[in-house]
Every structure is written in C-alpha cells, then in structure tokens.
Amino acid sequence: MTRVTQGDIDPEIVKALEAILLVAVEPVTVKLLAQVLEQPTATVEVLCNRLAAAYDEAGHGFALVSVAGGFRLQSRAEVSSYVERFILDGQQARISAAALETLAIIAYKQPISRTQISAIRGVDPESVLRTLQARGYITELERSDGPGLAVMYGTTPLFLERLGVNALENLPPISDFVPDANVVEALEAGLRVVPDTTP
Amino acid sequence: MTRVTQGDIDPEIVKALEAILLVAVEPVTVKLLAQVLEQPTATVEVLCNRLAAAYDEAGHGFALVSVAGGFRLQSRAEVSSYVERFILDGQQARISAAALETLAIIAYKQPISRTQISAIRGVDPESVLRTLQARGYITELERSDGPGLAVMYGTTPLFLERLGVNALENLPPISDFVPDANVVEALEAGLRVVPDTTP
C-alpha cells in the first residue's frame, strides 16, 4: 500500500478506505467517504483513483470502479465466467417463509430500516436482507446525509415485475385486516386467568 | 499476485478466486471454490491461505479469513472504528447473559433437548431458545428416537460466523472451563453435611 500513500497520507486512512469499500453494499460517494475518513474530498478522490490503479496493476480479481456517482468494488470482467458459474452453483430457487415475510414488510412499509423490520418481526433480518438484496428484489434507498444514519430499504422494479404488478399501489390492500380464528384463540388462551395446568 | 501464484498455478485462477470471494455473501467452502475453479481442493486450500497471508503482508484494509467452514473477505479489525462509523445501522442487538449461557450449553452438548438444558440451568429455556432460533444461532435437529420424540437443538454456521470460529472443534475445549480446585472446595464447603471440625 506504500505506493498508494505516497506523500503525506497516513497509511491507516488507506486501510480504512479499503475496509469501508469492502463492507459497502452500494457505491459510496466521495463525500461520504471524506466524512467518515475525516479527510478533504479532494484527497479522498485522489486516494480512490490511486487505489483503483494499484488494483489494476497488481492484477487483482477485483477492481475499484467509479459508478453511479460513487466508488465500489466489483469483480473484474475478465474472470466473469467463473463468477457466473459460482452464482449458478450456489443458487437457491425457492423463497423461504422468513424471506417472504420480510419482503412483504418492505413492500408495504417502505422506506423501512433494518431496525424497524426487526421490531415488526421480532427477528434480526440481516441474512434475509442479504439474500433479497443479492437477488435484486430490494435495494438500499438513498441514505440521508451523513454517516451513521440508518439505511432504508425499498423494493425494486424487478420485484414488481416478478410479482406481475404494475405499481406498489396495486398490491392487495392491508387496511381491512381482521385476525383469523386461531390467532384470536391463541391470544385468548394466553390471557386466561386460570392456567390449563390445573387438574 | 505473482507471490501467490508461485509454482505452476495459473494467475488467472487466483484472479477468479478473488472475484468469487468478492461477490460471495457468506463464507464459501473450499469444496465449492474447487468445483467452480476446477482445481483440486488441496490446491484451493493452499491458494486461499497464501492469499490471506498476502493480504496481511500488503497491509490491506480487508482480510481473507477462514470462518464457519469457509473463506470470506471481511474488514480488518484495526480499522473497525471507521467501519463502525460507516455502518451504524449494522449494530447487533446485544445477546443477554441467559441466552449466552444457554448457547454455550448447546454449543458444547449438542444435540441437546430443551429438558436437558433445563436440567443444567434450573430454568426452563423456552423463551431463550426462541430468541436464539429467531436470530439463527441455533436450529432444531432431527428428533430423538426415544419416547416423546424430544426436539434436539444444535448450533448453526451463522453461530460460528458470529463467533469468528471456523468449526465447533475450534471452540476452546470444555475441560479448560471446569472450575478449579479452590472453587470446587468453596462450593463443597458451602454444602458440607458434616460440620467442619478441622481447625
């Protein structure tokens, strides 16, 4: 990394930059990077370009590219055939009940954060979000200004397309919901004053 | 990347390996990598380890680690403060002491039933089990053959991932935790039947 940090830049900043780019799921703007790294945007811009060049030169299987107004790591085009094979070999065809529930919550409540989903389902949706995002059914909506603010999720046009629906407004309404019998029964049993264990 | 491909390995394979690791969303087994790269598993194993060492040596902000039975790219711990600032939303809800103790029992005694856990802890673990299952740390294994067909619990790959451990065998041996002599003595003294007549 010494080649990247020529001049007066702390090598720690380059390390941090690489770490952030690795964990980022969407392209990261130079502005946001500058904020997190506490560096001038010009410096960050230069660093990103140097890093991209260094990856190219070293012949890594990944590349740092400028896309959609930000920087992101992606696999290198020349080894795409391997990546394709990997995706096809590791695929899982059917959606799980948990994933469908999470997807439904996002569809009806978007924009919604991971914490909010977790509060509704009582389950941390992390791995499900990974899957749904990898399949392109959901996406991170634009983060509000500044680092550390909650990522909000929403559904994609692909999601609507696969569901055969024109627009979100055309999803079946959920306002007239009445709990069905077994739910009411379960709740009633829970509230019974005398437990069933009495002989 | 030349240092990684010393010997007769095609540099293209290392590139492909890096590209696959970059697009993977969970640890990739050496077996799957070998299949996609069309290389012997032994070769892939060596390659992964060399790649991990090369990343360490070059001082990258990311690392290749062996966790939960596979390899994955992750951000380096030493720049965690920057990464945390970048993804505040990703904070895990802390796990309670009760849940952690139950998880420890399951990790070391699996497959284990709810009744068996209850016998060890003196507390019905039902709600804790539900929490742990909801978070994906434990799963129901096959039912035991005995009467009543008790549900048996075991830990999941996600549990290993969260602990940063490669396999159950890599957890510290339980013998390391058997209370030492003075603790045993203190407990024994507390429960002694015959009054202490020694001076």
Added chain:
Amino acid sequence: MTGLEPQSQVTRARSGTLVQMPYAVSTPVFEGPFDLLLHLILQQEVDIHEVSLSRIVEAYLVELDKMKSLDLEVATEFLLIAATLIDLKTRRLLPTVDDGDLDEELALWEERDILLARLLDCKTFKDVAAVMQHLIERAELSQPRLAGPDERFESLMPDMLEGVTPLRLQRAFLRATEPKAPVSIDLFHVAPIRASVADALEELLLSLPTSGPTSFRTIVQGITDRIEVVVRFLALLELFKQGRVELVQAERFGDIAVVWNADATFDDMGAIDNYDG
C-alpha cells in the same frame, strides 16, 4: 371473554415493553436457583454454619420481583434446592444426633452431591459464556463483505419469486405483523408480589397454636400466588427445625399434616422473633 378483548390488551402490551425489547426477554442478575446459590456461596456471603436461609429466600424473591413474572419451573426448582439446603443445615447443626436411618443419610448425601454437581455445571457454562462473549466482541470488529454480485450478473439470479402472487405477499405481511401471543401474557394482571418467610412465620405463629391439628393444604387454601405458598412451606420447615411443629407426610406428593408442639419453651419463641427475614 370475547375474542376482541384480549386482542386489545395484547396490542397495548406490544406497544409497551415487548416490542421495545425483543431480545431482553429476561435479563435478571441471577438467572435461576443455581445461579443465585452459586453467587451466594462463592461470594462467601453465607457460611453454612449460620446460614441465613431467609437471606437466600429474600434475595431470590427480590430477583423474582424484578423479573415481574413468576415461572412455575423456577419456583419448583427453588423449592427443591431450599429444602435440600435446610436438610443439610439441620444435619450440620445437630452433629451429635445418632444417624439411625442409613438410607436417609445416603439420600441426603446424594442430594447434596447432585446439587454440587449442578453448581459446578452452572459455573462451567457461565465461564464458557464469558469466553464466547469475548469471541463475539472480537469477531464484531470485522464486518463481512455482503454486497454480492453486481447488476451485470442479475440475469443469472434464479427467480425466487416464482409462484409468489400478490395475494401470497399480502398474507405473508399479515402473518408477519399479526400480534403474537407471548407466553408471559397471562402474568400481566399479576400485581407485584410481596412475600417473605418472616411474614409467613409471624402468621403461622399467630394461627397454629390455636388452630389444632391442620395440614399444609389447609394453610395455603385460597392462596393463588405460588410464591406465597413457597414462603409458607419454608416457614413451616423452619418451625419444624426449631421443634415448634410436627410434620408428617404419608406419601410422596401427599398432604402434610401439621401439628403444633405445645411443649416448646418460650426461649425458642425469642429465637423465632429474631428470625431476620
């Protein structure tokens, strides 16, 4: 009770603590009877020579009170352990008594060994849990790559939504958002429990001398709080140990006959008055 009343209660409960703390189901300082006993012994707050059983009981009651719920399993386990402790204590305080019944003696030893083994188990997994916590904290310093393949590979993704209709999606949403029936819901109406062995002793000392022969079930008749039953049982054991009452249980799980021992002296009464519940 109609179907709608409980639902409104549950909704209220959900908007309260349940939803806000989905993982904090129970985080008392002491998680169960072994945990508490382990703590008391290892802190050497209790020397079994002068064991203040009431202190263990009160400490446990305080924890139960904090939990704002009373678990039958917990109460039962606690009762068993308390009984064993009293038995051990009695045996220690009366070393010169000729141990006539060898079976009884062996049974007590066995009880005590089981208790010891369980305490050791408890300690072992407590320590393991601490190490696991450390591992988790260390692992959390590194975040995994989760971005997945970029859009160039989108067409390769199998359609997981095949067969998923808008109606199925709606049902999944309703399933996900429907009020869940928490197990502890039946405890919301329970008022905070106030119970101590000292109070129970006082009550028994007032009633037993004049009541004539009675039984445990009669004493706890009409009492619905399990902990109220527990403290009366412990108070009876205390009186038994002090020779104030005779206890006879004809069969396992049978009722316990309670007979006041009128021959006891007034000195003993003083001792009971000082019982530091």
